[in-house]
Amino acid sequence: MADEMNYIQYYPTDIVNGEGTRCTLFVSGCTHACRGCYNKKSWSFSAGMPFDEAMEQQIINDLTDNRIKRQGLTLTGGDPLHPRNLAVLLPFVQRIKALCPDKDIWVWTGYKLDELDEFQRQILPYVDVLIDGKFEQEKADPGLAWRGSANQVIHRFKL
Numbered sequence: 001m002a003d004e005m006n007y008i009q010y011y012p013t014d015i016v017n018g019e020g021t022r023c024t025l026f027v028s029g030c031t032h033a034c035r036g037c038y039n040k041k042s043w044s045f046s047a048g049m050p051f052d053e054a055m056e057q058q059i060i061n062d063l064t065d066n067r068i069k070r071q072g073l074t075l076t077g078g079d080p081l082h083p084r085n086l087a088v089l090l091p092f093v094q095r096i097k098a099l100c101p102d103k104d105i106w107v108w109t110g111y112k113l114d115e116l117d118e119f120q121r122q123i124l125p126y127v128d129v130l131i132d133g134k135f136e137q138e139k140a141d142p143g144l145a146w147r148g149s150a151n152q153v154i155h156r157f158k159l
């Protein structure tokens with residue numbers, strides 16, 4: 001069976017999930033089960049809609065649309081770095097960086113950077129900003145930029 005992934009939501013023009021105006025994809029499937037998760041409906045890998053070739057092309061069209069300039073793409077969820085999702089997203093981000101090298105890629109994940117396995121680390125060369133770690137309710141702080149709780153870390157690899 002070919003690698004498959006579902007997504008919960010796609011925002012073609014988004015200004016709240018990363019810097020600048022962005023395309024944002026919320027993927028389906030997460031196994032971290034954080035207490036107080038803001039998006040429990042995204043835990044199931046079968047939630048939402050299939051991420052198909054048309055959706056992939058839609059995102060590339062939006063990223064290259066000169067009428068509304070996007071700074072880049074945000075991948076969140078769910079967990080984009082769950083290996084099931086990564087199998088689909090790794091070739092996708094490789095395609096994006098080849099077609100639109102000026103666009104940045106932000107990724108939110110419940111894994112910590114230092115616990116990523118060899119496969120998961122393959123996406124890092126294509127990621128400009130990674131926000132890592134589970135949401136921890138006792139460390140929640142609505143005043144934090146780009147993070148839900150203070151344990152999470154913003155890793156700026158390129159920006």
Ligand code: SF4
Pocket residue numbers: 030031032033034036037038039040042077078079109110133134135
């Ligand atoms: S990693 Fe994110 S989506 Fe997954 S359970 Fe935690 S807060 Fe929810």
